[in-house]
Amino acid sequence: MKPSSLFLPVTAALLTLTLNQATAAQDKQRPLIPLLKAEEVTSLCDSTLKTLRKRVAAIEKLPAAHAKDTKKVLADWNKLQITLEDLQGPVDILNNVSPDAKVRSTTEACLIETNKFSTDVLQSEKLYARFKAIQPTDPVEQKLRQDILYSFDDTGVSLPAEKRARMKAILDKLGELSQEFARNIRDNNEKLTFTPAELQGLPAAYLARAKRDDKGNYLLGFEYPDFKPFMESADNSDARRRYQIAFANHGTPKNLEVLKQAMDLRHEMAGLFDLPSYADLMIRRRMAKTPHTVDAFLDEVQGAVTQLEIKEIEELRAFKAEALKTPLADTKMERWDVDYWQQKLKQSRYNVDQEALRKYFPTEAAVPWIMHVSSTLYGVDFKRVEVPVWNPEVQYYDVIDSKSKARIAGIYLDLFPREGKYGHAAAWGTRGVSTLAKRTPISTLVTNFDRNGLNSDELETMVHEFGHVLHGVLSQTKYLTQAGTNVELDFVEAPSQMYEEWARRKESLVLLASFCKTACPTIDDALLQRLTAAHNYGRGIRYARQLLYARYDMAIHNEKGAQEQPLDVWQKMEGATPLGYVPNTEFPGQFGHLMGGYGAGYYGYMWSEVLALDMLSRYDDKLMNPEVGQLYRQTILSRGGERPADQMVHTFLGREPNSKAFFAEISGQRLR
Template sequence: MRKSLACVGLLLGTSAALPAYAAEAQAMQGAISIPGAEQIPQRCDEVLASLRAQVKALEAIPPGKLSAASVLNGWNRMALDEYALVGPLSLAAETHPEAAVRTASEACTLKLAAFDNEYLQSEALFRVIKAAQGQDAIERNALSRILEDFEDRGIGLDPARRERLRTIFERIELLAQEFNRNVRDVTTRVSFTAAELDGVPAAYLESAKKNEQGEYQIGLDYPDRDAILQNAKNEDTRKRFYIEFFRRGGERNLAILNEVDGLRTEIAGLFGLPSYAAWQLRTRMAGTPETVDRFLAEMQAAVAPVERSDIAVLRDAKRKLTGQPDAELKRWDVDFYDNLVKRERFSVDPQRVRAQFPTEPTVAWLLDVSSRLYGLRFKANSTLPVWHKDVRPYDVIDAKSGRYLSSFYLDLFPREGKYKHAAAFPVRQVSTAAGSTPISVMVSNFSREGFSQDEVETLFHEFGHILHGVLSQTRYAMDAGTSVRRDFVEAPSMMFQEWPWRPEVTRRFSAVCPTCKPLDAKLIARLEAASRFGKGIWFARQNFYSRYDMALASAKPGEAQSVWRAMEAETPLGTVEGTLQPANFGHLLGGYAAGYYGYMWAMALGLDMLTAFGKDAMDVKVGARYRSTILERGGEVPPTELVTQFLGRKPDNRAFFNRINGKP
């Protein structure tokens, strides 16, 4: 069920009638219930017992009473009850400050994953689902997606292969947890003297810890990465930090990745398919590995000359600064010289940008822009319980009707034991059939000193996911919010990350924060120009990640680190000895295996949808149409149909390739 349904976070559900559930949901509204470590095992067992009883009830529906409505309402009830626990626990496993809660949450989510494999291999339940006849497009789509889940879990295989498949899925789930934990819980500190950190902002160093020798102890969170790689003048400092940053996860994670790749190859073999990519992509928008390979080849051909041009500019900047006419650009140099060129060409100083986008006003600006564009009110709700003092809960109200829609939480800053990247966690899904309202949580690791230019874009990107979740109005939870095809899920976010540098959007900043330094038109033009500079390197890197992911999902994946080294050595900037980047490439075990291409695929769709706004990104009429056509429909309608409805034409890649080539 979790394959097609993101996490739901009510308190324990039961098999009560829908009106009682609706009353419970309304009373709970935006609260997330995270049990204590000692309560989790018992609650987990209670939920599993209830869910197994619901499976038996569905299996036993007599033919005379079997209908799509009876089947889907029962399925929906079971989904909501499961995610009443797995939603909060999946969040807690990645963000809770107590290690015991994280450990207990991981143990329970493994049991729930095993339950998913169990009921999706039930022949009796499969026969019931297959016999149901949908009465409208939404019912037919839901039944079709459920049958896909059964097929993925091997319902069409003989008993021996089905059992082996179940064992494989459970092993991969366990290994994925360990992989993510090894990155999340890293405590490595890199020691530097004050001289070695010349150029690093004083504000950052003021909060950095020192050892007994007076050396700074630098962690490996994203604010640390930005501070060092973007600002440290000493090249050896940048090199040492770069290598340590990309050793997170260590040799153990390489071993995990290799084992998982072998298991995935075995999955494909059990289905008689040539590769894991062929198995994974058969239900995605792309459909086949060949389609993905063509897309990535076209992208590579377009980006290669742009990447070479960007590298030449940064290399020349390095030669000029160092006085070494034969100096070559290295991977640990890219961020530093990118910032240097931006300061010289566009008068964009990263530290001044942070000062221009202080944390609280920037978050308020994001909420103001989103609420105006989509006809909403965001109301801070301090009565909702939180798992850490940094976490901020909000309720979402429809501005026109005054109706409560949903809630979301912002968990913005790094801490030990917390998820290291940026993501949106759907903790409760909407179901209009059951009266369930959605909750999403934005988890990130931003600096407290204000937002960099990249962080502003990331803030809008991740909030695009939040909006996709909390504005969803789907009938069934399985279709809610971001429960769409994996290669479409990033499209709304890729579109929304374009908003910050539009003048009609930046004008709202002064309205939100009258005491902040105004974002004048010339500054915004410089920021937009600076954001486009160096994108050849960025696009090329995204293309590389995608091709590497497809290589590991091929018929003969090879050893993960060796494949990385060989492929990266062929790129213009080469490979870096001592790094173990596959060991911290969490997407490979986080749902994006044979799917990382989806970021660029979705960006093409997002930039295409952006064209509907024309020259006014704050056009509320287009915003209302986008909300109702794309955000509210979730996975109820295939993505290509949704985009076609919104644009009034079939989607294409022109805007995407124009962006690569630096065209408007």
């Protein structure tokens, strides 16, 4: 792809940095994430931001008459955003995955500077005036203009000078706090020591790969492949308690201070706009529109899950009492017991052992399988290509449109845990599409899976995150700022949540065995029924926890919450749940969503699931139907944020969306 002359300096710099590891021919065929060294990050960041500032200054000096050319104004903005993303996209992903601590440090500093630059741009009265003056000629341009104006307004461009300056200071500081919060979690390399006796119950494969000290004790960190199987399988309750407390605290106490600073700054920011809370400020641009609507929705969720949660906890308590031969009255269900006894109950009641499922879902087969499913549904092919990567285990694929045979995107897969890497599962839209600039997208999938195989929960996680990847790489928007997952925050999870169903249904799962390099068992009807029953069990506990997270997020970001300490609010709210507060835990300090873009927005996970389960109905229980898949690609995935989410869903469904399927799911009434 040839870069536009307007952003040639940045793109050329990026490509030059990769030429020592990739051929010039490759660079012409596909854009790649540059493998920057620490000193190159600093140099590239400084030069790019200097170039961008000059370009902004030049645009600001243009005569007012130039603003009458709507397409020129929007094209200039598009080129500006492309240049910024050519810096920010690679820097952001390397900040989360680079094995080099110096690179992670310099990329963090660069991200802080790009955040400051963006604030400066969005406080430019001259640029704001250009967008107010244009007259869009079609719905895409109209929505783009409105979204851009919202961005300027929300950054304080219309505030009096003193308030605008304070707004900039707040946004700059929040950018720094966000990076600090993530770093405190990501760079915590503490290892907990457990005796062999404390690991009784863990599968042999887990024990074989776990690190040990010179005394034969096991050293476990906070990566999910260490933590989650331990909490599900370790027989020793005291060991589970110790691990859970440490895990809940692995971003604290520093992050409680960081979160409180952010809460105070966010509340002050809302006051600059004469709004009562940060929740009011943020939700006004989302589907829900007001905190009152969110609270009403969460009230409905609470009404649907509360009694089911209590029922499930009592079932687990009775099961625990029977298994341990203790009187029911003397048996308590602790929070660190839940995952363990749920797995024991599922093994007993449904004959489902999560560890045993790994032989059904080998990791090396699961990846080509979900690509095959995506190919069938959406008319694309995935071609493995050897390119320079930041770790030898990282894979890269070109995405090819099956009909035109054209390369339309690229994806990176970074699947396995290592020190210093982002510790959860997520998808980064590293490079957004712009058909106007003939720009193809890149998405990066980051997970921390077991190399030997996935259990059903992990398979579902992989499919979920691959849904985000598809939303990025199948987007075909004209303008970059509408690309991929640039949709309302309370819709952004819906496409990936809907895709989870393909990790649970026979018509898709039976295809997986054909991708095993050595023979692996196929999911039959009997096992599928047991897996479905096992998945359905625990919905009350699962959604009640999501409800708690959403309620907590709203509580610390409403008018009253700004006056409280984050841990005090958490202790009170978790303490009011059936399982109560776990003493000595500081969960908010590792609740990364609160600082990673979901502040006053965590409710969106359940809000978007309403739409996800409703959209699923369009497949009419025929999940591998390529006709519906193509309709979904054209009406949802390819449109990015070109239309409001509710309009896109209406077009796909052919009717107004509703919440029937969601409430059937969370109340335990949905059987599939």
